[in-house]
Amino acid sequence: MKYFQNAKLSTKIFISLVSGGSILILILLLSTYFIVRNTTLDAEKQKANLLLETIDKSVAISLFLGITPSINEKLDTLTRLEEVKSIKLSNEEGTTLYSYQAPNPSDLYTVSVTQTLFKPNTLHPIGIITLAYSGKTVDETMYYFYLLLAVISIISIVALGLMIVWIKSLLRPIKQLAMKLHNYTPGENISFNIVSSQLEFLDIINAFEAMQKSVRNYSETIKAINRGLEKTIIEKTKELTKNLYHDTLTALSNRLKLQEDLTFYPKNTIAIFNIDDFKEVNDFFGIDAGDDLLYQIAYWLCEMKLEPYRIGGDEFATILPRDLSAEEIQKDMELLLTKFGERNFVIGEETFHLRATIGVAIASDKPLIHADIALNKARDLKKNYAIYDPSEGVEELYKTNIAMSAQIRQALIEHRIVCQYQPIVNCRTGKIDKYETLVRIKREDGTLIPPNDFLPIAQKTKLYSKITQEVIYQACHTFSNRTEHFSINLSSSDILDSHIITTIERILNQTGTAKRIVFEILESEGIENFEEVASFISRMKDLGATIAIDDFGSGYSNYENILKLNVDFLKIDGSLIRNIDQNPRHRIVVESIIDFAHRIGIETIAEFVSSEEILTIVADLGITYSQGFHTGKPQFL
């Protein structure tokens, strides 16, 4: 069936005709066969009946009279006929009275007729006679029938062959049409010079010619549109390429162009030229003025024959000749900065002098990165320029930071952020009243990473808040089953993060630890973000929590702010406690802090209590709590 569906049209037509014709011919032949055979057999039967009727009455009389010779005589006359193949006569008891069988009954068909013999002039049966008549005529008739059938079959096969040829010739125009259309492309003019007398094909060819004309017209239109589009695309491509490689403000080549130009040589020497305090110019005079200024700077750099690139907001770069030595470059940079400093730049009616910082990478395989590192170094050192020095290992530091950042992220996923708790001992009773929560990262081998190694990096990678939440969660759940107070350090980013504050409130409510928790805030944080910190303290105190100012005394301590923030503890900076037994000045400062605390009614905590001597001193000074390796190392609870 699948083959028929996929077959050629000519094959389908042929198969359909052959199938239909065969069924029709088969029906006709079978009908004819049965009609001929039955008619012939009936004729022979009639003959046999006639034959029997010639003798049946006399035989019946002979049988009735019991005249056997007469019976034999009568029936023998029949046996002389070639067509009679057998005769059998039996009386009413079934006894065979006469039997004849022809010597060679070779006929395919024989007709057998039987008649009942009656007593003369009555309906009383007295015997049965059976006559088998030759079917020779039937055989002959059927032979001629089969002969005729064979002739018809041969003629049919020949006719089918001719039909195939005829169908193929009829459908040839379709094939020719398909071949002509096979490689047709829009706009091409195909000549359909196909000879066919069939009206249908002429209609198809006319339709294709009309379609071809229509396609040609459309093709011409599309070609015209395409030409216009191509032109537009070329122009746009040029424009985009220009925009891609050029800064629209200054018309200088941009960072991408610089990166591409740096690929011509494996190592390059470049300088990055950054305008100092340009943000303030923008903020003060507006962006338009800033842009104008940038244009003037770009123009000046071009005047200096530097072939500059604009690689950022206020950053320009230039590729320096590779044969220059470090000293020559240093000299050129100093000269360039001097000239830049002397140059007058104008905004409106105002004249400005600007300063710049330069970072240089010499013969570097990563010139942009290295020059940027040098630029940062120059800024950090408050110098006008710096040259990248691979021996300083800045790049390795970056790699370490990246690795640590990944490690922190992985530790958060694998729950390897853990907390240790350092005891805070009551100086008066000597008992542990509180613990300070200290965060660690547990390596896969079980060793611990101290907070100084990862917290600064976490603060710059936005992972710090997640660490804070983890610490609060662990500490609160740990102390929900204990009686001591416990403290947790918070940074300004934590306090400014409303999500963390909400989380803190939720965890405190869940664990019921609000009245025993102490939040430690750096003194400097309270000064820089006073309003936010005050608001946070107020919310936490509403819950029952207490607040400690950490590292108090390390900077320019502002007592007024402490008063306003309404804190509960002052944690005296460890740098003051560490050498209190040897440094009288530290002792004086500490005494001053203690006096202040006592006067406003808040308690104090001494950090870095590392010896019995220090412990004795802080206790004598009246510090409420002491914390350090001497009184207790950080531990897991």
Next chain:
Amino acid sequence: MFRLLIFAFFFAPFLLAENSLLLDTQIKMIPKIMALDNNINQYNDTSTAMLGIVYDDGRSKFATSVAEKINLYYKGKVGSLKFTAIAIHIDELSARRDLSFVYLLDASQSSILQAITISKEKKIPSFVYNIADLSLGALGSISIERSTIITLNKNTLKSGNYHFNDALYQMARWTE
């Protein structure tokens, strides 16, 4: 008693009188039946078959008239068979050797039986006027019902080894 004997003497022949229609029918058909006898073929060209009209005492004239009537009607030939009908008294029957067929007119049973016995001995087919006499062993008789009926005695036919044309057999009614 005497009167009775006188009556019998004068009227006895009249008591045996045949039905004229039946008689006519029989005398017209008897020669034809005789012609169907296969054993008479020997007379076809060279000889003349003899049809004996057998009568009993006192019926000579009547028998002769019957014979003449047959001869007159058939003019000595039925089909291809030449024949002559003659009247023969029962007593003469045994002496005759030229008879091919006998037709027994109505007679007493004893006479009929005698004639039948003789004809059987001589293998001569015998037809009787009165169908009732078939029971005495005659070969056949002709009667009239709705149509003319030929009745043959199967036993006589078989015992007498008579052979007639099948046509006769087919149209005949049979008795045993």
